[in-house]
Amino acid sequence: MSKFTRVAIANRGEVAVRIIKACEELGLETVLLHSEADVNSRAYRMATHKVCIGPAPTAESYLNIEANIQGALAMGAQAVHPGFGFLSENAHFAQACEQAGLTFIGPSAEAIRTLGDKVSCKALAKKAGLPLVPGYEGEDQTLNTLMKEVEAIGLPVIVKAAAGGGGRGMKLIKQMSEAAEQIESAQREAKSAFGSEVVFLEKYLDRAKHIEFQIFGDSTGKVMHLFDRECSVQRRHQKIIEEATSPSLTEELRRKMGEVAVTLGTLGKYKGAGTVEFLLQDGKFYLLEVNTRLQVEHPVTEEVLGVDLVKMQILTAQNHFVWNDNEVRIPRGHSIECRIYAENSYMGGVPSTGLLGTVHWPEGPRRRYEFGFEKGDTITSYYDPMIAKAIVWDESRPRAIEKMIRVLKDATVFGVHTNIPYLIEILSHPEFVDGTMTTRFIEKNFAEGLKATHNEDERKKLSQGIYKKFIASGSGADAGLLTAANQGQTNSPWLSHWRGI
Amino acid sequence: MKLIDNVQVEKVGQTLWIKSGDKTWSYDIIDLSSEGQRRKKSNTASPDVIVAPMPGKITKVFVKEGDSVTVGQALLVMEAMKMEYTLKSDLETTVETVSAKVNDQVQVGAVLVKLVKQ
Numbered sequence: 271m272s273k274f275t276r277v278a279i280a281n282r283g284e285v286a287v288r289i290i291k292a293c294e295e296l297g298l299e300t301v302l303l304h305s306e307a308d309v310n311s312r313a314y315r316m317a318t319h320k321v322c323i324g325p326a327p328t329a330e331s332y333l334n335i336e337a338n339i340q341g342a343l344a345m346g347a348q349a350v351h352p353g354f355g356f357l358s359e360n361a362h363f364a365q366a367c368e369q370a371g372l373t374f375i376g377p378s379a380e381a382i383r384t385l386g387d388k389v390s391c392k393a394l395a396k397k398a399g400l401p402l403v404p405g406y407e408g409e410d411q412t413l414n415t416l417m418k419e420v421e422a423i424g425l426p427v428i429v430k431a432a433a434g435g436g437g438r439g440m441k442l443i444k445q446m447s448e449a450a451e452q453i454e455s456a457q458r459e460a461k462s463a464f465g466s467e468v469v470f471l472e473k474y475l476d477r478a479k480h481i482e483f484q485i486f487g488d489s490t491g492k493v494m495h496l497f498d499r500e501c502s503v504q505r506r507h508q509k510i511i512e513e514a515t516s517p518s519l520t521e522e523l524r525r526k527m528g529e530v531a532v533t534l535g536t537l538g539k540y541k542g543a544g545t546v547e548f549l550l551q552d553g554k555f556y557l558l559e560v561n562t563r564l565q566v567e568h569p570v571t572e573e574v575l576g577v578d579l580v581k582m583q584i585l586t587a588q589n590h591f592v593w594n595d596n597e598v599r600i601p602r603g604h605s606i607e608c609r610i611y612a613e614n615s616y617m618g619g620v621p622s623t624g625l626l627g628t629v630h631w632p633e634g635p636r637r638r639y640e641f642g643f644e645k646g647d648t649i650t651s652y653y654d655p656m657i658a659k660a661i662v663w664d665e666s667r668p669r670a671i672e673k674m675i676r677v678l679k680d681a682t683v684f685g686v687h688t689n690i691p692y693l694i695e696i697l698s699h700p701e702f703v704d705g706t707m708t709t710r711f712i713e714k715n716f717a718e719g720l721k722a723t724h725n726e727d728e729r730k731k732l733s734q735g736i737y738k739k740f741i742a743s744g745s746g747a748d749a750g751l752l753t754a755a756n757q758g759q760t761n762s763p764w765l766s767h768w769r770g771i
Numbered sequence: 772m773k774l775i776d777n778v779q780v781e782k783v784g785q786t787l788w789i790k791s792g793d794k795t796w797s798y799d800i801i802d803l804s805s806e807g808q809r810r811k812k813s814n815t816a817s818p819d820v821i822v823a824p825m826p827g828k829i830t831k832v833f834v835k836e837g838d839s840v841t842v843g844q845a846l847l848v849m850e851a852m853k854m855e856y857t858l859k860s861d862l863e864t865t866v867e868t869v870s871a872k873v874n875d876q877v878q879v880g881a882v883l884v885k886l887v888k889q
Contacts, residue, residue, distance in 0.1 A: 328853070438853055451845065455855055458830060463853050506854070612852075620824045621852045627783035628772040651826045651851040679793035684772070685783045687797070694793070729796065730803075737787055737803040739775045745782070 273588060274349040274373055278303055278342035279317070280363075281353030282332065283642035284658060285564070286313035289351045292580035301345040303338050305331035310647045319345050326652045332356045333465055335363050339370050349373035349587060351580075355654065358563040359386045359433065360465070375587040377487070377541050377562050385538035386562035388432050388470055394537055395557050400530050403549060403556045405472035407432070416453050419471050421446065426474040428507075429453050431460030431467075438463040440507040442474060475556070477708045478549040480504065481516050483531035484571045485544045486582060489589045493535035495528045495546075496571050496579075497601050503696060505619070505712040510689070511696060512567035513606045514574045517667055517705030518550060527555055534560060542583050543568070549709075566609065566659070569638060573605035573663040604667040606674050608693045610641075610658040610683070612649045615692040618719040623651050627684030629658075636663040637677055649686050657686070667705065671697055692720055818861040821884040827851030829875045834884065838866045846884050847871060862886055 277293050278301040279286050286302060290313060293300045302317035307326035314320055321341040324331030331337065333356060342350055350367050352358035358376065365379035376382070385391045389407040396402060406419035420427045420443055429452060431439030439460030441452040453469065461467040484496040500516035501509040519527070531546035538560070545565045547558040568579045577599075585591035613619045626647050631639040641658035643649060649657060660677055664670040675697050678690050699715060701707045772781045779790040788797045831848040834840060840860045849856045864887045871883040 455848070455857075459850075459853075459855055462850065508854075617824070620856075621827075621854075623826055623851075624786075625784055627781045627788055628779070653852060655852040655854075682772075682779060682790050683795070684779075684781050684788035684790070684797075685786075688795075690795070724794070724796075730798070732791075733787065733789055733796075733798050734803050736775055736778060736780055736789060737798075737800070740773060740780050740782070740787070743773060743775065745773050745780075 274347075275299060276301060276318075276345075276347045276349075277375070277584070278338075278345065278347035278350045278372070279313070279353065280332070280338045280342075280350055280357055281355070282308050282311065282313060282653065283656070284640040285353040285566075285642075286311075287316060287642050288640055289353060289580055290316045292578065292584060293351075296581060296584060298584070301342060301347045303332075303341045305652075307650050307652055312642050312644055312647070321345050326650065328356065328652070329462075329465070335360070335366050338363070339366055339372065342367075342372055343370060347372065349375055349584075351375040351584070352563065354561075354563050354566055355463075359561065361386065373587050375542070375583050377544065378539070381538050381540050382562045385534065385540065385544070385560040386433075388430065388559050389468075391534075391538075391560050392557075395534060398533060398537060400534060401554070401556050403472050403475065403558065405470060407470040411457075411468055413450060413453060416469070416471065417446075417449055420449050420453075423471060423473050426476065428472050428474045429456040429469050430472060431456065431464055432470055433464040433466040433468065434460055439469065442507075475549050475551045476710060478551040478556075479516070479518050479707075480509075480547065480558075480709050481519065481527065481550050481555070482545050482547040482565075483528055484565075484568070484579070485531050485535040485540065485546055486579070487535060487540040487542060487544070487586070488591050488593045489541070489586050490592055491539060491541060492593050493532050493540050494593050495531050495535075496575055496577065496599065498524060498527065499565075499567055499570055501567060502707045502709050503702065503711055504709050505716075509567065509609065510611075510712070511606065511608050511693065511702075512570055513604065513667070513670070514570035515601050515604070523550070523553070523555065530555075530557065542586050543579050551708075566656070567607050569640065569659065569661045570605040570607045573636070573638070573661060574601040574603060575599055576602075603663055603665050604670040605661060605663045606670045607659055607661045608674060608678065608697075609656050609689075610660060610681075610693075611655040611689045612657045612686040613655055613689050614687040615689050615720045616722045619689065619692075621651060621655050622687040623649050624686050626686065628682055629684070630682040631658070631660065632677060632680035634673075634677070637673070638662070645685075657683075657688070668703070671703065692716070695720060819864070819867075819886040819888045820882055821846055821858055821860075821886070823849065823877045823879055823881045823883055824856070824858075825849070825851045826879050827856075827877065829871045829873055829877060829883070830855065832869060832871060832873055834866045835869055836866055840864060840866060840886065849877075858883065860886060862889060864889055 276299040299318040302320040323337040323341045357363040361379040361382040364374040367374040429441045441456040457467040480501045487493040499514045501512040503511040545561040638661040662673045827849045867885040
């Protein structure tokens with residue numbers, strides 16, 4: 271409806287940076303709504319205005335609807351971009367924004383309720399005769415009922431947060447003996463991450479591929495799709511590597527799934543960017559859920575289609591984006607995204623926190639980096655471990671894979687351990703290379719995580735020699751980093767014993 | 772960041788970070804100085820001492836002193852970076868002490884549970 275000139279960002283990290291850049295290009299000012307913990311971040315340094323909305327714990331800041339709205343109003347913003355995660359799929363928030371006179375950059379509260387709530391989305395899809403995975407999405411959320419439903423559906427069963435996404439509040443039940451523990455764990459995670467402990471159950475397809483379609487509803491309500499992405503490489507239901515387009519779809523499947531995605535978006539009166547997720551197994555596809563927001567992996571779609579989804583979102587909210595019927599969009603080449611997590615690849619993926627030293631992302635044609643933290647910033651244990659995304663494009667999938675491996679080998683991240691060695695192994699695995707990986711790829715091939723292949727004594731000796739020269743070169747001081755203690759007192763992974771994930 | 776013998780080196784806090792070719796690793800400075808070489812490995816891996824593998828919050832404690840536990844049994848649950856991590860026993864034994872309670876914010880390396888050594 272509205273013309274606006276100042277956009278509040280109810281998010282953090284790399285997506286806040288992404289939104290700030292889109293706003294800058296459109297000549298809009300930004301207001302970063304940040305927690306006390308995020309003062310040392312790129313988004314904080316880049317935003318035109320910023321306001322602290324609460325302490326580090328998400329419930330008191332990024333998930334606090336009132337604090338976000340008050341912050342946006344106090345700084346004179348006229349619109350709010352929620353990014354992804356946090357309040358991005360919260361219909362109450364969308365509604366509260368509109369009630370406070372702020373334009374919510376995303377679908378209407380009604381559309382979020384219809385499509386974003388997995389229970390009502392399934393009901394709508396069922397009515398329209400769209401293909402669904404068998405499951406339970408009833409209102410009775412007692413442990414007893416959920417346990418009975420798990421048995422009725424038949425193992426394996428997956429428990430998911432109704433309000434969720436991103437792998438949080440999601441647990442797999444393989445045996446009845448662990449059902450109660452897994453359900454309760456999912457409920458706690460759901461409550462902590464999304465503020466609602468409602469879960470639903472779904473039959474777990476054990477050799478499925480995760481395929482999703484980017485949909486977009488313009489200012490007039492016309493919904494189109496921007497083709498597909500494949501995100502089968504997941505660990506603990508968290509995506510690690512995404513690509514566009516999927517190497518697994520025939521043209522016929524692509525057309526059919528695209529039609530289902532557009533049908534669902536149209537039925538849900540969808541405006542702005544959304545994603546319809548499917549599972550594909552044995553040539554059959556099942557509707558999984560709709561994410562009523564921008565996705566973490568949106569850049570791969572942007573790369574193969576030459577679009578800017580964040581700008582499209584903002585323009586749609588301003589009533590300035592209308593699909594051009596004469597424009598034919600065809601994906602070109604292949605794009606891959608790797609999520610860089612602050613974790614130790616050699617210790618089962620245990621989170622790694624602390625002060626960042628040098629961070630260097632190697633430049634080159636069609637290499638793109640989305641990151642929210644730089645040298646001198648601190649990675650804390652309060653938030654998601656994703657510190658950056660690397661995105662590449664090339665003419666073909668094999669070349670894109672080669673390029674991504676080069677990029678990861680050349681990247682430098684000091685201060686926290688990252689999953690870069692893990693990503694390189696995955697990208698080099700024959701099953702990934704030939705494109706046949708399923709959502710169980712990690713479980714099947716990397717269940718034990720990575721094993722260190724180096725000789726520890728040799729490495730230590732080498733490091734001691736390097737340290738001597740380092741001191742001799744007059745570099746004994748910290749890397750220009752005056753911020754004192756590195757968060758975890760002992761950073762050395764060889765000192766503490768990790769087990770159990 | 773410095774280049775020494777074609778290797779990237781940087782001191783961040785009390786840790787030395789090194790990148791050689793495509794491999795990155797780090798050591799606590801104290802382990803690289805001559806003093807550190809004499810330091811005894813006191814905190815090495817031991818399955819009877821369950822330590823926090825990362826900084827975070829304790830969200831659930833399943834065991835108490837004197838409980839018998841089996842291999843793979845969940846002892847407690849931690850939350851960090853919005854994910855839950857279950858710490859499990861690698862031993863079939865009994866619980867000696869439990870030094871963590873729900874809602875504790877713990878540092879990496881903090882001892883949470885001690886099991887009776889076998």
